[in-house]
Amino acid sequence: MHRTILLIIGWLAVGLATIGVVLPLLPTTPFLLLAAWCFARSSPRFHRWLLYRSWFGGYIRYWQQYRAMPPGAKLRAIGFTLITFAFSLWLVKLLWVRILLVIILAVLLLFLWRIPVVDGKQQKP
Numbered sequence: 001m002h003r004t005i006l007l008i009i010g011w012l013a014v015g016l017a018t019i020g021v022v023l024p025l026l027p028t029t030p031f032l033l034l035a036a037w038c039f040a041r042s043s044p045r046f047h048r049w050l051l052y053r054s055w056f057g058g059y060i061r062y063w064q065q066y067r068a069m070p071p072g073a074k075l076r077a078i079g080f081t082l083i084t085f086a087f088s089l090w091l092v093k094l095l096w097v098r099i100l101l102v103i104i105l106a107v108l109l110l111f112l113w114r115i116p117v118v119d120g121k122q123q124k125p
Contacts, residue, residue, distance in 0.1 A: 003043070
């Protein structure tokens with residue numbers, strides 16, 4: 001029963017993380033970390049899949065090993081965030097919602113900017 005619940009939560013987290021890639025207000029990273037945690041405790045097979053076969057695996061492995069992002073990932077994340085928020089701001093007509101989106105964008109960009117990046121010298125062979 002415990003294993004089944006963790007598997008369900010893990011797959012829900014993977015689904016939400018995937019949706020969060022294109023929706024600006026739904027975070028991807030916390031859901032991926034939750035899925036990795038759930039799979040590590042319930043299914044070695046799914047945990048391996050998430051770390052080595054899924055689209056997100058490299059980022060999770062970097063985070064687990066270095067507590068940082070791989071080279072180039074920060075600029076891609078910031079760029080994609082700006083594009084999706086710009087699209088949202090273009091679609092939204094209510095001023096208070098636009099202001100809220102700009103505040104969320106500023107906080108998110110500050111958070112992304114503060115995440116360290118692993119350079120070639122820090123990587124272990």
